[in-house]
Amino acid sequence: MLPETRTAPLTTIAELGQHEGQAITLRCWLYNLRSSGKLLFPTFRDGTGTVQGIVPKAAVPEQVFETLKSLTLESSLTVTGRVRADVRAPSGFEIDVDDVNVGQRIPEETPYPIQLKEAGVDFLMEHRHLWLRTPRQSAILRVRATIMRAAAEYFDVHGYFRTDPPILTPNACEGTSELFEMDYFGDDKAYLTQSGQLYIEATAMALGKVYSFGPTFRAEKSKTRRHLTEFWMIEPEVTYMDLDGLMDLAEAFLTHIVSRVLETHRGDLKVIGKDVAKLEAVVAPSKFPRLTYDEAHAMLLDAHERGLLPAAHVYGDDFGSPDETYISSQFEKPVMVHRYPAAVKAFYMQPDPLDATKALCVDVLAPEGYGEIIGGSQRVDDYELLKSRIEEHDLPMAAFQWYLDLRKYGSVPHSGFGMGIERCVAWICGLEHVRETIPFPRTLNRIYP
Ligand code: 4AD
Numbered sequence: 309m310l311p312e313t314r315t316a317p318l319t320t321i322a323e324l325g326q327h328e329g330q331a332i333t334l335r336c337w338l339y340n341l342r343s344s345g346k347l348l349f350p351t352f353r354d355g356t357g358t359v360q361g362i363v364p365k366a367a368v369p370e371q372v373f374e375t376l377k378s379l380t381l382e383s384s385l386t387v388t389g390r391v392r393a394d395v396r397a398p399s400g401f402e403i404d405v406d407d408v409n410v411g412q413r414i415p416e417e418t419p420y421p422i423q424l425k426e427a428g429v430d431f432l433m434e435h436r437h438l439w440l441r442t443p444r445q446s447a448i449l450r451v452r453a454t455i456m457r458a459a460a461e462y463f464d465v466h467g468y469f470r471t472d473p474p475i476l477t478p479n480a481c482e483g484t485s486e487l488f489e490m491d492y493f494g495d496d497k498a499y500l501t502q503s504g505q506l507y508i509e510a511t512a513m514a515l516g517k518v519y520s521f522g523p524t525f526r527a528e529k530s531k532t533r534r535h536l537t538e539f540w541m542i543e544p545e546v547t548y549m550d551l552d553g554l555m556d557l558a559e560a561f562l563t564h565i566v567s568r569v570l571e572t573h574r575g576d577l578k579v580i581g582k583d584v585a586k587l588e589a590v591v592a593p594s595k596f597p598r599l600t601y602d603e604a605h606a607m608l609l610d611a612h613e614r615g616l617l618p619a620a621h622v623y624g625d626d627f628g629s630p631d632e633t634y635i636s637s638q639f640e641k642p643v644m645v646h647r648y649p650a651a652v653k654a655f656y657m658q659p660d661p662l663d664a665t666k667a668l669c670v671d672v673l674a675p676e677g678y679g680e681i682i683g684g685s686q687r688v689d690d691y692e693l694l695k696s697r698i699e700e701h702d703l704p705m706a707a708f709q710w711y712l713d714l715r716k717y718g719s720v721p722h723s724g725f726g727m728g729i730e731r732c733v734a735w736i737c738g739l740e741h742v743r744e745t746i747p748f749p750r751t752l753n754r755i756y757p
């Protein structure tokens with residue numbers, strides 16, 4: 309415990325606005341320190357934000373001035389002072405410091421390893437446990453927390469039941485090439501889940517509207533700025549919902565998340581450097597654009613002809629990252645691309661009754677080139693068709709017996725999607741790479757710290 313002589317009520321930097329003109333106490337760390345002779349300007353951080361203090365030598369006891377003057381960065385302390393509104397301050401306030409109480413002073417010989425000057429990404433990733441304390445990284449984590457809360461909240465208030473699928477599974481959901489395999493007591497193999505979907509199709513048949521929210525794993529062998537090997541996915545699954553209903557749901561869901569972020573994180577978005585006008589455009593009252601795969605393909609060919617894309621998209625292929633970037637940059641809102649060729653999509657997707665070579669699926673591409681944030685579909689509900697799909701995809705039939713049962717006992721049309729939280733955070737915060745979207749990213753070549 310920090311030794312405290314608290315003479316003023318405890319508050320946080322985020323709540324300074326409620327204490328204007330009053331004396332308060334902050335439990336914080338020293339983030340930065342500038343001085344000009346008889347004036348000190350320490351910056352404090354407490355996890356909710358940062359605020360600058362003002363310490364004139366003449367206004368405080370000698371010992372307070374000397375303690376702060378020689379205090380090392382990231383030392384922990386409590387600060388008592390008076391809150392003063394200042395329009396020039398990023399937080400809108402400054403603290404006239406009266407007293408400080410140092411918890412742990414970091415010795416000069418072993419300084420905090422992350423200095424305020426720019427450090428390389430490898431160094432920062434190696435010190436992720438400390439890098440998290442810097443204003444931009446903490447702001448990202450606060451926005452992430454709100455995105456996660458808003459995502460779950462959307463389903464909670466719309467009558468969905470959260471049902472938690474297992475993480476250890478006997479079968480693959482999203483293709484067999486990216487499975488993390490483990491030994492399950494000798495005889496059996498188990499895999500870390502790639503998606504809760506197959507299991508929540510079962511809980512949806514029991515409860516109607518359900519969702520799952522948890523970590524998912526993919527042994528991605530490629531180094532890209534969009535792929536993690538461990539990421540968080542939120543997945544709704546709804547009985548009697550078709551593809552159109554699913555697109556309506558994705559639109560309402562994303563609009564809710566962005567609105568919540570705009571409600572409470574304008575300051576954080578400023579620290580991160582995101583243009584909020586781009587997010588305001590997302591929640592403005594007009595529909596998200598919807599394009600068929602064929603329309604998106606035509607758009608890409610046209611862009612190629614006009615010299616805007618180096619390669620011509622090949623009809624029938626999935627979209628590459630430059631293709632997705634081009635498509636999404638044509639719109640201010642997330643764009644929903646639906647009805648991809650069934651051949652490039654998962655085994656469980658319902659074929660389009662008007663063209664069986666297409667799947668009743670949708671990928672939602674985030675604006676500004678952030679790529680796919682949501683993938684979903686209507687599911688095959690016919691027993692024989694699903695069985696033949698499992699065979700065609702060379703999947704082990706025995707492991708899918710229970711999944712086939714869902715088509716045997718009262719099958720109904722149903723749909724669902726999955727959103728990767730980290731992709732959503734990257735888009736909303738405007739981050740170049742998903743490694744900054746999660747406290748401790750797991751990638752092909754990183755599992756430390
Ligand atoms: O498109 P995906 O593979 O779809 C599924 O897993 C379905 N079973 C979901 C469903 O219908 N219930 O993945 C869904 C989303 C992607 O749109 C993306 O946002 C994210 O999960 N995602 C990843 N995020 C980070 N790193 C990776 N390696 C990711 N792979 C997918």
Ligand code: MG
Nearest residue numbers: 671680682683
């Ligand atoms: Mg996908």
